[in-house]
Amino acid sequence: MMNRVVITGMGIYSCLGKTLDEVRDSLYYGKSGIIFDPERKEMGFRSALTAKIEVPDLRKELSRSQRVYMPEQAKYAYCATADALKAAGIDQDYLNTHEVGLLYGNDSSADPVVRAVDTMREKKDTTLCGSGAIFQSMNSTVTMNLGCIFKLKGINLTVSGACASGSHAIGLGALLIQNGLQEMIVCGGAQEVNPFSIGSFDGISAFSIRESEPQKASRPFDRDRDGLVPGGGAATVILESYESAVRRGAPILAEVLGYGFSSNGDHISSPNVDGPARSLKMAIRRAGIDIREIGYVNAHATSTHVGDANEAKAIFNVFGEKSVEVTSTKSQTGHEMWMAGASEVIYSMLMMKNGFIAGNINFENPDEDSAHLLIPSKTIEKKFDTFLSNSFGFGGTNSTLIIRNL
Amino acid sequence: MNKQELIEKINEALAEEFEIEVSDITPDADIKQTLELDSLSLVDMVALVESVSGVKIKGSEVSSIKTFGALYDYLAERL
Numbered sequence: 001m002m003n004r005v006v007i008t009g010m011g012i013y014s015c016l017g018k019t020l021d022e023v024r025d026s027l028y029y030g031k032s033g034i035i036f037d038p039e040r041k042e043m044g045f046r047s048a049l050t051a052k053i054e055v056p057d058l059r060k061e062l063s064r065s066q067r068v069y070m071p072e073q074a075k076y077a078y079c080a081t082a083d084a085l086k087a088a089g090i091d092q093d094y095l096n097t098h099e100v101g102l103l104y105g106n107d108s109s110a111d112p113v114v115r116a117v118d119t120m121r122e123k124k125d126t127t128l129c130g131s132g133a134i135f136q137s138m139n140s141t142v143t144m145n146l147g148c149i150f151k152l153k154g155i156n157l158t159v160s161g162a163c164a165s166g167s168h169a170i171g172l173g174a175l176l177i178q179n180g181l182q183e184m185i186v187c188g189g190a191q192e193v194n195p196f197s198i199g200s201f202d203g204i205s206a207f208s209i210r211e212s213e214p215q216k217a218s219r220p221f222d223r224d225r226d227g228l229v230p231g232g233g234a235a236t237v238i239l240e241s242y243e244s245a246v247r248r249g250a251p252i253l254a255e256v257l258g259y260g261f262s263s264n265g266d267h268i269s270s271p272n273v274d275g276p277a278r279s280l281k282m283a284i285r286r287a288g289i290d291i292r293e294i295g296y297v298n299a300h301a302t303s304t305h306v307g308d309a310n311e312a313k314a315i316f317n318v319f320g321e322k323s324v325e326v327t328s329t330k331s332q333t334g335h336e337m338w339m340a341g342a343s344e345v346i347y348s349m350l351m352m353k354n355g356f357i358a359g360n361i362n363f364e365n366p367d368e369d370s371a372h373l374l375i376p377s378k379t380i381e382k383k384f385d386t387f388l389s390n391s392f393g394f395g396g397t398n399s400t401l402i403i404r405n406l
Numbered sequence: 407m408n409k410q411e412l413i414e415k416i417n418e419a420l421a422e423e424f425e426i427e428v429s430d431i432t433p434d435a436d437i438k439q440t441l442e443l444d445s446l447s448l449v450d451m452v453a454l455v456e457s458v459s460g461v462k463i464k465g466s467e468v469s470s471i472k473t474f475g476a477l478y479d480y481l482a483e484r485l
Binding site: 059064065068125127128129130131132 | 423424425442444446447448449450452453456457462465
C-alpha cells in the first residue's frame, strides 16, 4: 500500500514576489519580472536581459558562520524554505525530533567558483579564497546549507537534472514518501542569477535579444519568439505523507498524484517530441486519472524555437486539439532553470487555489504547432482541481508532475 | 603604514567581518575566543589579516599567535 503524498507548505523567492500573496497578484495581473541589465552588456553579453532578483540580507536571521557558506541561491532557498516550513506549521522543535528530509534542485554555483579562481590566479595564495568558497562552489551547496541551518535529519541530497532539477526533486521526494522511506521532505529548486552563471549560456545564442522591450522578450509559444530570458530565485514545497499531515493537523493544500520521467537519449540541447510525451504519459498513468480531469497544463516552454515547438507537439499528441488551457509562466518570470520545476508547481498551485489561469503574456500569434493548443494570453477566471506541470532539461531529461487540489 | 595605523586597520576589518565591536578587541584578548573562530573561520581571519596588512602568515605559525597583541607584533616585524 503506497502512502498518499500531500503538500502542506509553500514558500517562494521570485522575481514575481517574495511572498505567496505578492506572487499570486503578479501572476493574476500579468506582471513581468524581466529587466535589461547594463552590467551584462559591459561584460560582453549578447543579451543583457534577465529577471530582477535582490539578494536578501540575512544578517538578522542567520549568524556570520551560517551565512559565510551560502552563495546567493542558498540565500533564496533559505527564505523560501523558512516560509514554507512556517506555512506548514513546522517549528525547529519538530525538525529536531523528526527525520525530515531535503531534496533540492540545483545545477550550478558559478559565482563562487569564478571568484575563487580569480583569487588564486591573482594572489597565488589559496588561503585568500576564504573558508566559504569550497562550500559555496559545490552543486550541493543548497542542501548542505539548508540541512545544517534547519538541522534536518532525513535524506539530504541535491538533484542536478538541468532545467528539470526542481521538478525531479519533488517527484523523487514523492516517491520516497509513497514508499514509506520518509514522512516529510523539504523539496524545491534554486537558481543563481549572477552574470557568471549564465555567460556561457548566452554565448550559444540561446537568449532573446529583444533588448528594447525586456518585458516582451520572453514569449513562449509565440510565433516571433527569439530565445529564452534567464531568471532565478528559489521555491520550496513541504511534501508529507497524508497520514502525517492529518496527525499534525497540518494545512493540506494538494496531493502529488503522479510523477513521470524520461530521457530523450538524443541531442544535448535540442529536445525531441517522443521523450517529453513519454514523461507526460507516465505521469498520467501513475496518477491513475482520466486525462480530462486535468484542468490546466503548466508548460515547460522557455521561448526557444525548437523547444516550444516540440513541447507543443508533445502536448498535442497527448491531449489532442485545444482540450485544456496551456500556458508557460516563463512568459512572466523568464526561465528559472534549476528552480523552475518547483516554482512552477507553486505558480500553478496559486492559480488553482485562487481560481484563475495566468495568461501566457506576449503570446500574440501562434505558430503552426502552438496553434493546436488552447493558450490564453490574458488571465482567465477558471476553477480547476488538477494540473500537470512539465519540466525538461539539457541532455534530454524530462519530468512531469500531476497535482490535485485538496 | 606604522604599527598604530596597522592595528587600527586590522581591528576595524576584523570587527566588521566577524560582527563584533572594535572595543572588544584588546591586545591581551584571545583571538579565537573574541572572534569565536573555529577551524574554518580561522582561515577567514588569516586571509583578512593578509589582505589588510600585506603580510603572509605562515600556516605553521598561525597556532602560536594567541592574542591580538601577538598578532600585531608578528605583522609589525614583517611590514
